[in-house]
Amino acid sequence: xxxxxxxxxxxxxxxxxxxxxxxxxxxxxxxxxxxxxxxxxxxxxxxxxxxxxxxxxxxxxxxxxxxxxxxxxxxxxxxxxxxxxxxxxxxxxxxxxxxxxxxxxxxxxxxxxxxxxx
Numbered sequence: 001x002x003x004x005x006x007x008x009x010x011x012x013x014x015x016x017x018x019x020x021x022x023x024x025x026x027x028x029x030x031x032x033x034x035x036x037x038x039x040x041x042x043x044x045x046x047x048x049x050x051x052x053x054x055x056x057x058x059x060x061x062x063x064x065x066x067x068x069x070x071x072x073x074x075x076x077x078x079x080x081x082x083x084x085x086x087x088x089x090x091x092x093x094x095x096x097x098x099x100x101x102x103x104x105x106x107x108x109x110x111x112x113x114x115x116x117x118x
Contacts (some may be wrong), residue, residue, distance in 0.1 A: 008099045017054050026058055035060070037102045039088065041067035045078040052083045063102060064088045 015022050025031050025080040036061055042048035047066050057063045062085065069075040079087050092101070 005081075008102070017051055026055070032034065032060060035110070037061055039064045039066050039102075040077070041065075043068045045075050045082055048079045049082045052085065064101040066078060066090075066093060 013022055013025060017026065038055060039053060040048065040051050040062055042051055042065060048067075048069060052062055052065070065079050065083060065085050065087045066089065069079055070087060076087045079085075080089065088101075092098070095101070
């Protein structure tokens with residue numbers, strides 16, 4: 001996959017961070033060297049904070065949060081406050097410039113929070 005001439009390759013790693021195969025993948029040096037960015041999907045703010053902490057502890061490049069919590073404006077604000085990461089909804093993730101967005105430092109990414117407070 002890495003020799004293909006594409007802008008991005010997106011994979012979904014499901015089943016939770018502590019599930020056996022997922023945990024092994026996240027602990028793999030090959031995986032860590034291969035990925036450029038992780039968007040962590042969470043159902044609520046507690047999940048987001050714990051998941052981001054786990055991934056940061058593994059020194060993996062977490063760049064944003066998404067998931068069911070994007071349905072709640074309060075959860076979006078709390079997730080940004082708790083993690084310091086932008087929260088991206090389906091519209092942002094599906095935008096034509098998502099590859100460019102993911103290459104930005106997290107503090108420069110557009111976030112749902114900025115849309116809520118403006």
